[in-house]
Amino acid sequence: MDLDALARNARVLADVAGTPWLAVVKADAYGHGIEAVATTCLAAGATWLGTAQVAEALHLRALLDARGTSRPEPGLDAVPTPDAPRLLAWLVPFLTPEQAAAPGSALRQALAAGIDLSASTPAQVEALAAAARAEGRPARVHLKADTGMSRAGAVAEDVPALAAAARRAEEEGFLDVVGLWSHLSRADEPDSGSTEEHLARFRAAEASVRAAGLTPRVRHLAATGGLLWHPDARLDLVRAGIGLYGLSPDPSVATSSELGLSPVMRLEAPLVQVKRIPAGQAVSYGGTWTAPTDRWLGLVPLGYSDGLPRAAASAGPVSVGGLRTTVVGKVCMDQVVIDLGPAADTEGEPVPAPAAPGDVAVLWGDPGAPGADPATPTADDWAAVCGTINYEIVTRLGARVPRVTAGDGLPASH
Numbered sequence: 001m002d003l004d005a006l007a008r009n010a011r012v013l014a015d016v017a018g019t020p021w022l023a024v025v026k027a028d029a030y031g032h033g034i035e036a037v038a039t040t041c042l043a044a045g046a047t048w049l050g051t052a053q054v055a056e057a058l059h060l061r062a063l064l065d066a067r068g069t070s071r072p073e074p075g076l077d078a079v080p081t082p083d084a085p086r087l088l089a090w091l092v093p094f095l096t097p098e099q100a101a102a103p104g105s106a107l108r109q110a111l112a113a114g115i116d117l118s119a120s121t122p123a124q125v126e127a128l129a130a131a132a133r134a135e136g137r138p139a140r141v142h143l144k145a146d147t148g149m150s151r152a153g154a155v156a157e158d159v160p161a162l163a164a165a166a167r168r169a170e171e172e173g174f175l176d177v178v179g180l181w182s183h184l185s186r187a188d189e190p191d192s193g194s195t196e197e198h199l200a201r202f203r204a205a206e207a208s209v210r211a212a213g214l215t216p217r218v219r220h221l222a223a224t225g226g227l228l229w230h231p232d233a234r235l236d237l238v239r240a241g242i243g244l245y246g247l248s249p250d251p252s253v254a255t256s257s258e259l260g261l262s263p264v265m266r267l268e269a270p271l272v273q274v275k276r277i278p279a280g281q282a283v284s285y286g287g288t289w290t291a292p293t294d295r296w297l298g299l300v301p302l303g304y305s306d307g308l309p310r311a312a313a314s315a316g317p318v319s320v321g322g323l324r325t326t327v328v329g330k331v332c333m334d335q336v337v338i339d340l341g342p343a344a345d346t347e348g349e350p351v352p353a354p355a356a357p358g359d360v361a362v363l364w365g366d367p368g369a370p371g372a373d374p375a376t377p378t379a380d381d382w383a384a385v386c387g388t389i390n391y392e393i394v395t396r397l398g399a400r401v402p403r404v405t406a407g408d409g410l411p412a413s414h
């Protein structure tokens with residue numbers, strides 16, 4: 001994980017956005033390792049860190065506490081800083097008020113840890129208020145509107161009831177409405193009109209929340225796609241995920257290099273074995289790939305439990321010492337076989353192996369990084385051959401793959 005690339009990406013996105021930004025570090029920072037990513041993003045100017053799950057935010061808070069990172073003042077007008085960032089978790093488990101008030105409930109833990117939470121329904125507001133009453137401190141809440149994605153959030157006709165519930169809890173001293181937020185569903189289709197519709201619905205939700213007597217200070221709507229392609233959606237805060245990791249939200253709109261972003265993750269492993277097989281020999285489970293000629297093969301100790309999709313059978317691209325090749329045959333749980341080319345020339349004379357055990361096979365990374373093999377495949381290449389998106393390729397990196405960091409994430413001193 002190239003922390004210098006991460007820091008550069010953060011600056012590129014922050015410059016485009018021109019607003020405060022939240023670093024999205026859910027799913028172990030998209031597979032990159034939450035602690036190194038969070039601290040690098042704070043050093044690069046993030047004032048907010050966001051996760052989906054409350055459990056992820058609690059884990060992050062413990063990591064930050066252990067590093068001596070301060071918590072911001074609880075007050076509504078206290079502005080967070082990189083030294084005292086705010087944490088937000090938006091996928092809050094549903095609890096009844098009784099469950100929420102029980103000692104050690106997820107909501108009480110979140111409040112005690114100073115984590116902002118999202119609420120989409122009056123029932124969620126009531127659970128937060130119950131947890132806050134039990135914990136003896138108001139819950140900091142971001143009300144979520146559904147502006148067209150139909151995932152979490154209150155649809156237009158339900159916003160007044162959500163706002164009324166929040167207002168009641170505010171008056172009782174159990175809740176502080178910090179923000180109003182939503183999420184774009186088609187930010188990577190700049191000409192679809194979808195984002196304009198989201199924005200119109202967002203404005204309507206804001207009017208309805210204000211009419212209930214609430215003043216959400218932090219309005220946020222844009223993830224990386226909105227940040228890049230919809231200036232009107234940047235509002236008070238942007239939530240940057242995939243772009244921080246150097247990947248484009250949609251390479252068909254603009255590639256990462258067109259956006260000036262550098263992939264942070266490089267997945268590599270030293271070859272365990274190199275061997276020759278004769279023409280006609282089948283490879284891996286089911287024998288789905290057969291050597292067309294005498295062939296050199298390499299064995300890579302990474303499989304589907306490490307995050308290589310099975311859809312990459314005989315397709316996943318790999319580079320070894322300047323050679324660009326692919327996985328051959330099925331992806332196994334722990335290993336894949338790669339083709340290293342013909343073992344004999346057209347006259348039948350032996351061809352030496354182009355790689356040796358211990359040589360490093362690169363599955364995905366940044367072909368443009370200084371000193372990188374230009375044959376290096378990208379997470380986008382893997383996504384294309386597997387029929388998925390770069391997000392899924394990096395976030396599925398398995399737990400047993402060691403995350404090794406390079407760089408310190410600080411601006412170059414020269």
Ligand SMILES: *Cc1c(COP(=O)(O)O)cnc(C)c1O
Nearest residue numbers: 024183223224239240241242249
């Ligand atoms: C994952 C997520 C983001 C980040 O999206 P990117 O496209 O990776 O920038 C932002 N907001 C919410 C609500 C998310 O779930």
